[in-house]
Amino acid sequence: xxxxxxxxxxxxxxxxxxxxxxxxxxxxxxxxxxxxxxxxxxxxxxxxxxxxxxxxxxxxxxxxxxxxxxxxxxxxxxxxxxxxxxxxxxxxxxxxxxxxxxxxxxxxxxxxxxxxxxxxxxxxxxxxxxxxxxxxxxxxxxxx
Amino acid sequence: xxxxxxxxxxxxxxxxxxxxxxxxxxxxxxxxxxxxxxxxxxxxxxxxxxxxxxxxxxxxxxxxxxxxxxxxxxxxxxxxxxxxxxxxxxxxxxxxxxxxxxxxxxxxxxxxxxxxxxxxxxxxxxxxxxxxxxxxxxxxxxxx
Numbered sequence: 535x536x537x538x539x540x541x542x543x544x545x546x547x548x549x550x551x552x553x554x555x556x557x558x559x560x561x562x563x564x565x566x567x568x569x570x571x572x573x574x575x576x577x578x579x580x581x582x583x584x585x586x587x588x589x590x591x592x593x594x595x596x597x598x599x600x601x602x603x604x605x606x607x608x609x610x611x612x613x614x615x616x617x618x619x620x621x622x623x624x625x626x627x628x629x630x631x632x633x634x635x636x637x638x639x640x641x642x643x644x645x646x647x648x649x650x651x652x653x654x655x656x657x658x659x660x661x662x663x664x665x666x667x668x669x670x671x672x673x674x675x676x677x678x
Numbered sequence: 679x680x681x682x683x684x685x686x687x688x689x690x691x692x693x694x695x696x697x698x699x700x701x702x703x704x705x706x707x708x709x710x711x712x713x714x715x716x717x718x719x720x721x722x723x724x725x726x727x728x729x730x731x732x733x734x735x736x737x738x739x740x741x742x743x744x745x746x747x748x749x750x751x752x753x754x755x756x757x758x759x760x761x762x763x764x765x766x767x768x769x770x771x772x773x774x775x776x777x778x779x780x781x782x783x784x785x786x787x788x789x790x791x792x793x794x795x796x797x798x799x800x801x802x803x804x805x806x807x808x809x810x811x812x813x814x815x816x817x818x819x820x821x822x
Contacts, residue, residue: 542744566773567686568687570773571704571772590751592750600750600751607736608712608714627715627793627795628713629712632794633796636795648777651702653799
């Protein structure tokens with residue numbers, strides 16, 4: 535589906551032609567520190583995405599960048615810029631009203647969630663750190 | 679609790695804080711949702727907390743500011759700036775600290791503003807926007 539999103543202060547706007555209706559969450563230590571809780575993302579192919587405003591990015595690993603609004607600090611996206619799976623934004627659900635109606639379907643690094651909270655859902659796929667890193671060999675040199 | 683040390687994703691910002699209580703809570707209000715990936719999970723810091731590094735702040739309302747790392751964009755804290763009994767009250771992002779300070783989620787607020795596509799597990803109080811506002815009014819200050 536198409537979607538329009540914005541950061542907290544409204545300086546950054548995103549227009550997305552093809553936004554997934556699925557949310558994926560990650561409890562790895564990098565995502566936890568960055569988001570403050572649990573990082574969530576909704577995929578969209580780069581073609582058909584228009585971003586305007588004061589975006590800053592940080593290369594958090596050799597293959598991925600994280601973006602935020604320079605004015606208000608709102609998280610914007612995680613994106614692979616090298617290695618496998620390039621060409622796709624993982625927009626944070628917070629950009630969109632009601633998370634654009636998307637639904638949580640997968641939690642990765644599921645066994646790494648803090649002891650005090652976790653996402654519910656009996657039908658949500660849970661992938662452990664070991665399973666995820668076995669399936670994504672490029673991660674092993676990035677996530678300690 | 680004793681003083682704890684935390685850090686952002688890139689390590690440029692380090693924070694020290696003593697939790698006022700061993701308690702974390704989640705906020706789904708529109709501002710927290712847009713600012714973080716999806717929800718803000720935080721704990722109240724006792725007076726005397728500190729931070730070093732490239733901290734940037736954004737006045738997100740007339741009564742509060744939000745801080746983030748200028749290098750990597752990690753969410754750091756929400757602080758009440760308006761004069762009154764709650765001025766200076768600071769809610770630190772739990773993700774900066776090991777195992778989210780080892781606390782269990784004590785409450786969720788603005789639960790009626792939470793997107794329908796995901797939910798936190800657990801048997802804890804879940805307050806609507808109206809309930810939160812009534813509570814703040816009873817305390818003589820709006821400190822959201």
